[in-house]
Amino acid sequence: xxxxxxxxxxxxxxxxxxxxxxxxxxxxxxxxxxxxxxxxxxxxxxxxxxxxxxxxxxxxxxxxxxxxxxxxxxxxxxxxxxxxxxxxxxxxxxxxxxxxxxxxxxxxxxxxxxxxxxxxxxxxxxxxxxxxxxxxxxxxxxxxxxxxxxxxxxxxxxxxxxxxxxxxxxxxxxxxxxxxxxxxxxxxxxxxxxxxxxxxxxxxxxxxxxxxxxxxxxxxxxxxxxxxxxxxxxxxxxx
Amino acid sequence: xxxxxxxxxxxxxxxxxxxxxxxxxxxxxxxxxxxxxxxxxxxxxxxxxxxxxxxxxxxxxxxxxxxxxxxxxxxxxxxxxxxxxxxxxxxxxxxxxxxxxxxxxxxxxxxxxxxxxxxxxxxxxxxxxxxxxxxxxxxxxxxxxxxxxxxxxxxxxxxxxxxxxxxxxxxxxxxxxxxxxxxxxxxxxxxxxxxxxxxxxxxxxxxxxxxxxxxxxxxxxxxxxxxxxxxxxxxxxxx
Numbered sequence: 235x236x237x238x239x240x241x242x243x244x245x246x247x248x249x250x251x252x253x254x255x256x257x258x259x260x261x262x263x264x265x266x267x268x269x270x271x272x273x274x275x276x277x278x279x280x281x282x283x284x285x286x287x288x289x290x291x292x293x294x295x296x297x298x299x300x301x302x303x304x305x306x307x308x309x310x311x312x313x314x315x316x317x318x319x320x321x322x323x324x325x326x327x328x329x330x331x332x333x334x335x336x337x338x339x340x341x342x343x344x345x346x347x348x349x350x351x352x353x354x355x356x357x358x359x360x361x362x363x364x365x366x367x368x369x370x371x372x373x374x375x376x377x378x379x380x381x382x383x384x385x386x387x388x389x390x391x392x393x394x395x396x397x398x399x400x401x402x403x404x405x406x407x408x409x410x411x412x413x414x415x416x417x418x419x420x421x422x423x424x425x426x427x428x429x430x431x432x433x434x435x436x437x438x439x440x441x442x443x444x445x446x447x448x449x450x451x452x453x454x455x456x457x458x459x460x461x462x463x464x465x466x467x468x469x470x471x472x473x
Numbered sequence: 474x475x476x477x478x479x480x481x482x483x484x485x486x487x488x489x490x491x492x493x494x495x496x497x498x499x500x501x502x503x504x505x506x507x508x509x510x511x512x513x514x515x516x517x518x519x520x521x522x523x524x525x526x527x528x529x530x531x532x533x534x535x536x537x538x539x540x541x542x543x544x545x546x547x548x549x550x551x552x553x554x555x556x557x558x559x560x561x562x563x564x565x566x567x568x569x570x571x572x573x574x575x576x577x578x579x580x581x582x583x584x585x586x587x588x589x590x591x592x593x594x595x596x597x598x599x600x601x602x603x604x605x606x607x608x609x610x611x612x613x614x615x616x617x618x619x620x621x622x623x624x625x626x627x628x629x630x631x632x633x634x635x636x637x638x639x640x641x642x643x644x645x646x647x648x649x650x651x652x653x654x655x656x657x658x659x660x661x662x663x664x665x666x667x668x669x670x671x672x673x674x675x676x677x678x679x680x681x682x683x684x685x686x687x688x689x690x691x692x693x694x695x696x697x698x699x700x701x702x703x704x705x706x707x708x709x710x711x712x
Contacts, residue, residue, distance in 0.1 A: 342681025442581025455691035
């Protein structure tokens with residue numbers, strides 16, 4: 235798989251599939267950047283890069299790496315301690331998936347689960363949109379998000395679904411200590427009923443404007459950091 | 474100015490420049506959507522729409538509206554009560570500017586200030602990326618963000634700059650009651666020293682991953698909702 239862009243190539247070189255990175259191609263300017271010191275780079279033209287990437291967003295560099303190293307969904311659930319997982323149901327826009335993965339990695343999420351179908355895959359465009367975060371993040375695929383949430387609950391996870399429905403509580407009410415899955419639905423229509431039904435609790439961000447339509451990647455950022463904040467407060471209260 | 478896409482045209486029809494919307498063009502499918510009932514629409518082909526918009530992201534509809542109705546920066550500062558303003562220094566990517574405006578509108582921010590130069594303007598692409606939020610949001614331009622923050626402080630605003638520097642306090646420490654400006658710097662390099670120096674306090678989101686590079690629109694979402702949460706807690710504590 236081709237990885238393109240400065241951050242994606244840089245993170246691929248130090249991430250989970252670093253050992254699979256083979257050739258690196260760069261145009262003159264990018265090849266001289268200090269972070270590539272000691273790395274073997276083939277000098278090529280911008281046109282050649284664009285041809286290899288199928289995109290003009292390469293920033294002068296691309297690399298050939300192995301396929302994206304998805305982990306098993308079982309492996310995600312087996313993490314010890316108090317993991318924070320993110321389940322993304324039917325996020326089809328690569329920009330959104332990449333942006334959410336970037337935020338999840340920065341927020342220290344333990345992993346991301348996406349469905350096998352009706353979801354963006356971790357493509358080169360997603361790697362780019364994630365600023366390379368997917369190279370460090372553990373991402374798993376599941377046949378069915380609702381079933382995954384059922385498995386998670388059996389293992390002591392508490393599943394919070396982001397929702398704008400009337401049953402949802404304000405997102406800053408729960409304390410979010412323990413094992414947590416945050417569930418986000420699709421860009422257009424939110425959580426499907428079966429997925430919402432598989433959650434322990436529905437949570438909502440306040441919508442105080444006219445448009446009532448927060449973007450899913452903004453919602454992910456507000457909720458992930460809200461959960462981290464809730465956990466820290468929950469721990470303050472702990473005996 | 475051409476506004477394109479379903480949400481942008483819909484919000485333009487009920488937003489701050491609704492009276493300036495003249496012609497609306499739509500392809501067959503979009504023209505029959507229920508929200509356009511009673512609205513005069515000219516039927517055109519997809520190619521004609523793409524030609525008018527200069528983009529293929531029109532979703533079958535576009536409209537001719539007046540220029541974007543920026544407000545004066547003085548007007549933003551004069552809002553009574555406890556406004557929450559957002560100052561964006563050198564956000565050049567239209568997608569980021571649009572996405573931040575969308576979140577700001579949903580979070581109930583009172584307005585957004587951007588610099589006259591080295592910033593994306595409110596273009597049709599920004600309207601689209603904001604899902605039409607810019608039609609309701611009050612956006613002002615200023616020659617100099619640092620000077621604007623000085624004016625704001627004179628009027629009793631407290632200016633919080635998002636920063637990853639060592640002087641920054643965790644963002645969830647302040648209570649954010651009163652008149653607040655949240656200041657965000659550019660995608661690549663954050664706050665410029667003079668802008669950071671014009672803030673009362675620097676605040677930081679925790680970065681718990683490998684990549685240490687939260688996107689600016691994700692940071693905006695986490696901070697805006699964090700500020701709303703801090704305010705609600707601050708009010709709980711008030712006598």
